[in-house]
Amino acid sequence: MGSRYLTDLADVCRYAGAVVEIDGWQYRARGSGGYDSGYPNHLIVHHTASGPSSDPWGDVNYCTYGHPDAPVGNLYLSRDGTVYVIAGGAANTNGTGKDPCGLVPDDGMNSRSIAIEAANGGTGEPWPEVQQAAYRRLCAALLAAYNIGIGQLHAHFEWAPGRKIDPAGQSKYANGSAMWDMDRFRSDVANAGAPIPIPPDDEEEIMYLATLSNGDVVLVGSTVRPASGEELTGPYANLPRFTPDPSSYWHDWLRHGADEYARRVMG
Amino acid sequence: MIGDVDPEDAYDADDGLEDRILVLERTVADMLGSEPDPRREIRRAQALERVDRLGEVPPEYQSRVDAVRQALEDMWPDGQ
Numbered sequence: 001m002g003s004r005y006l007t008d009l010a011d012v013c014r015y016a017g018a019v020v021e022i023d024g025w026q027y028r029a030r031g032s033g034g035y036d037s038g039y040p041n042h043l044i045v046h047h048t049a050s051g052p053s054s055d056p057w058g059d060v061n062y063c064t065y066g067h068p069d070a071p072v073g074n075l076y077l078s079r080d081g082t083v084y085v086i087a088g089g090a091a092n093t094n095g096t097g098k099d100p101c102g103l104v105p106d107d108g109m110n111s112r113s114i115a116i117e118a119a120n121g122g123t124g125e126p127w128p129e130v131q132q133a134a135y136r137r138l139c140a141a142l143l144a145a146y147n148i149g150i151g152q153l154h155a156h157f158e159w160a161p162g163r164k165i166d167p168a169g170q171s172k173y174a175n176g177s178a179m180w181d182m183d184r185f186r187s188d189v190a191n192a193g194a195p196i197p198i199p200p201d202d203e204e205e206i207m208y209l210a211t212l213s214n215g216d217v218v219l220v221g222s223t224v225r226p227a228s229g230e231e232l233t234g235p236y237a238n239l240p241r242f243t244p245d246p247s248s249y250w251h252d253w254l255r256h257g258a259d260e261y262a263r264r265v266m267g
Numbered sequence: 268m269i270g271d272v273d274p275e276d277a278y279d280a281d282d283g284l285e286d287r288i289l290v291l292e293r294t295v296a297d298m299l300g301s302e303p304d305p306r307r308e309i310r311r312a313q314a315l316e317r318v319d320r321l322g323e324v325p326p327e328y329q330s331r332v333d334a335v336r337q338a339l340e341d342m343w344p345d346g347q
Contacts, residue, residue: 032282049270063269069277072269093268095276096313107280107317117269156268162309163275166268 002034002111005088006074012145013075016138018082020056022064028071029089032111041103042113042152043142044094044159045135045185047120047166052079055119060084063117073117081134091115097160101151109159114142118167124177126170136185140192150190155182273297275310278317284324288331291317295338303343315339 006012007026013019027034050059056078063072064086071087078084094109104112118135120127139153156164157179165179172188173180268276274293282290294314301307318336 030277030279031286032279046268049268059269067269067272069272069274072272072276092277093272095273095278096317105280107278110277110279111281122268122270163273163306163313164268 002036004035007088009088010085012141013083015141017134020084022086025085026088028087030092032090034089039112040114043148044113044115044154045167046117046156047122048117049122051121055079073115075116077118079119079128079131081130100158120169122168124169132171136189136192139189150186153186291335295335311339311342
């Protein structure tokens with residue numbers, strides 16, 4: 001049983017945009033528990049094959065509690081680009097398959113990867129631009145934080161060809177209901193980088209930006225480094241930790257959505 | 268794919284024997300309720316490979332493994 005839980009996962013995801021933490025995510029895992037030393041070494045991207053009416057809470061509840069094999073995936077990416085953090089340990093969703101790059105044993109991906117379930121019907125439903133951009137940023141942040149190579153970013157259909165088709169659907173990476181062009185997606189992720197916080201005047205404060213679907217860049221939150229608390233690891237070790245303030249603009253943004261926030265704040 | 272989760276999505280070769288057999292049993296049950304098609308044939312062939320990879324199992328598991336193998340072998344691609 002692995003003992004590595006990604007307890008900094010929510011912090012890493014914040015570099016992609018808005019994050020909602022599902023209670024208990026830090027030590028939620030499939031039966032095998034956390035990851036073994038040296039893992040995760042893969043990132044697997046999926047679509048949910050579910051409709052807009054269950055996005056987000058119907059899907060998030062199903063992934064976290066409702067499915068008999070829960071947790072299904074580590075992260076859920078909604079159509080509006082918000083990331084829901086479900087499990088810091090290994091999750092169920094990749095299942096049987098074969099690693100295209102040969103680093104993971106057959107049928108061994110669940111315990112060796114981070115899995116993202118992105119909300120999309122999978123039968124040609126257009127992927128919103130804001131969600132596609134968040135998917136790229138999220139992947140870039142995860143790869144950087146956990147030292148996973150771009151070559152170890154795979155679609156579920158690359159791991160389980162013939163059995164799975166996700167991610168698929170109308171987007172920058174596919175026409176109609178076709179499966180995504182993963183080489184193109186990987187190229188974009190490699191060039192996406194992680195969002196960079198504005199250097200604060202006061203070293204205890206940090207501001208966060210988000211890019212809206214209309215291309216505007218807006219301030220979505222500010223935070224104060226906790227006086228004490230866990231240190232971030234990896235490439236983000238020197239960056240301040242994000243601690244949401246319930247009265248902050250960040251929460252306004254979560255409640256009302258980025259466009260509504262921009263309308264109210266920017267007129 | 269949470270809208271189309273196969274039982275074998277929960278399978279991991281590192282899991283214990285009980286867990287692996289349980290997923291195989293659930294896979295068979297799931298496939299028996301689906302129409303024959305190319306995807307089902309892929310799942311059937313992969314499940315048979317996983318049964319093979321179980322190798323020798325303790326006697327208390329043998330009947331369950333035999334039942335899974337028999338069900339998969341009886342599940343012809345054309346549904347006959």
